Amino acid sequence: MACLPGVGFDLALHPPTSNRSLRAWDAADEYLLRHCIEDSLLSSGGPALVVNDEHGALALGLVRNGWAGSVTSWNDSWLAHQSLAANASRGGLDPTSIRALASTAAPASGPEHAGAHEAQASSTSWALVLIKVPKTLALLEDQLVRLRPHLSTSSTVVGAGMVKHVHRSTLGLFERCLGPTTTSLARKKARLIHPMLDIELEPMVDPPHPSDRIEENGVRLVEFAGIFAQGRLDVGTRFLLDHLPRPTGGADVVDLGCGNGILGITLARNALADGRPLGSVHFTDVSHHAVASARASWARNEGFGSEGTAVAGAVAFSVADGLVETASDSADLILNNPPFHEQQRLGDDTVWRMFTHAHRVLRTNGRLRVVANRHLGHHVKLRKIFGQCAVVASNNKFVVLEAVRSE
Ligand SMILES: C[S@@+](CC[C@H](N)C(=O)[O-])C[C@H]1O[C@@H](n2cnc3c(N)ncnc32)[C@H](O)[C@@H]1O
Numbered sequence: 001m002a003c004l005p006g007v008g009f010d011l012a013l014h015p016p017t018s019n020r021s022l023r024a025w026d027a028a029d030e031y032l033l034r035h036c037i038e039d040s041l042l043s044s045g046g047p048a049l050v051v052n053d054e055h056g057a058l059a060l061g062l063v064r065n066g067w068a069g070s071v072t073s074w075n076d077s078w079l080a081h082q083s084l085a086a087n088a089s090r091g092g093l094d095p096t097s098i099r100a101l102a103s104t105a106a107p108a109s110g111p112e113h114a115g116a117h118e119a120q121a122s123s124t125s126w127a128l129v130l131i132k133v134p135k136t137l138a139l140l141e142d143q144l145v146r147l148r149p150h151l152s153t154s155s156t157v158v159g160a161g162m163v164k165h166v167h168r169s170t171l172g173l174f175e176r177c178l179g180p181t182t183t184s185l186a187r188k189k190a191r192l193i194h195p196m197l198d199i200e201l202e203p204m205v206d207p208p209h210p211s212d213r214i215e216e217n218g219v220r221l222v223e224f225a226g227i228f229a230q231g232r233l234d235v236g237t238r239f240l241l242d243h244l245p246r247p248t249g250g251a252d253v254v255d256l257g258c259g260n261g262i263l264g265i266t267l268a269r270n271a272l273a274d275g276r277p278l279g280s281v282h283f284t285d286v287s288h289h290a291v292a293s294a295r296a297s298w299a300r301n302e303g304f305g306s307e308g309t310a311v312a313g314a315v316a317f318s319v320a321d322g323l324v325e326t327a328s329d330s331a332d333l334i335l336n337n338p339p340f341h342e343q344q345r346l347g348d349d350t351v352w353r354m355f356t357h358a359h360r361v362l363r364t365n366g367r368l369r370v371v372a373n374r375h376l377g378h379h380v381k382l383r384k385i386f387g388q389c390a391v392v393a394s395n396n397k398f399v400v401l402e403a404v405r406s407e
Pocket of ligand 1: 079228229234237256257258259260261262263284285286287290320321322323336337338339340350
């Protein structure tokens with residue numbers, strides 16, 4: 001494993017992956033850290049914010065290069081913060097020395113405000129902000145809009161991304177949200193982005209997120225920026241909606257990788273209409289914005305509400321990797337539309353973890369119902385873990401599979 005220049009120890013992927021060719025940092029991280037060192041950006045000090053730092057390369061790079069001030073990592077992924085803490089320990093640093101701030105909290109340099117998704121005035125502006133360009137423009141826009149009130153003309157903001165992720169639209173967002181923006185020459189297929197804060201710029205009056213819509217099946221959805229299938233119904237999700245099970249009354253259900261919560265909410269609504277309300281529903285996802293969306297969507301549907309009136313027992317929301325924090329033998333049914341965009345990059349590791357966790361969390365005779373692209377071959381994994389797997393439905397693109405925990 002090669003070291004990221006300026007960090008001085010091996011950063012590891014967390015959780016570990018079977019693919020040995022993957023690294024915990026990329027050329028954009030390297031370019032950005034080199035720029036900070038070579039341009040003497042690290043000599044000033046003050047509060048620093050790193051955004052979308054996947055495994056801690058940027059936050060730990062700042063600390064290891066003597067940044068004189070606090071470092072905060074603002075991220076939508078629960079796993080990114082786990083990875084940062086694991087890598088800090090690996091490098092002999094106190095993992096709590098870097099503040100982990102969820103995407104749902106306002107990016108204020110001062111103390112955290114509980115549940116503060118809206119930007120809040122902060123007495124101290126960030127001295128340095130390093131932004132890794134995220135997967136979606138919607139998330140970038142949300143981050144820039146919410147970051148702006150916490151910047152001043154003395155803040156230095158530098159973005160970075162692989163050339164294939166830095167488009168004209170990406171730069172346009174920096175321009176519209178922060179001010180005039182230039183880019184660097186590409187190096188190892190990575191590019192830096194240099195916005196200058198324009199204090200005259202009119203702040204966006206009506207930030208587009210979270211957004212509100214009614215799905216074609218009548219379920220109301222609230223969607224925070226950057227979540228899966230934002231503003232549209234995914235075709236795989238639609239196929240699973242057409243083949244949702246009808247569990248017995250009082251069943252404890254988990255919507256695993258819940259996104260906006262459409263699967264669990266629809267199941268709870270159907271059960272209520274059948275006069276067999278579920279015992280409980282647990283929505284969980286690795287993305288803070290996804291869980292915030294599921295929570296807000298649940299509350300927005302008539303007869304649901306935050307007290308969980310659509311279920312006999314409780315409704316729960318949690319941010320985690322798969323079901324790593326969920327009790328064993330606690331569920332009767334798990335719904336799952338597993339992630340697939342990362343398939344080429346991360347292999348099947350996440351899906352294996354989800355299915356293995358699901359097997360542990362289900363009670364005897366509990367069911368895991370999954371939708372996936374046919375070509376992914378998830379039935380093979382389910383057979384390995386559960387000993388059997390049935391095809392509930394299939395079309396030319398998707399398959400709905402069900403595996404039952406036998407003991
Ligand atoms: C294909 S989307 C499905 C979303 C939603 N259930 C739907 O059908 O619209 C997969 C979801 O899994 C989540 N996810 C990805 N990796 C995860 C992990 N390690 N643990 C939990 N959820 C994860 C993603 O954030 C995403 O919301």
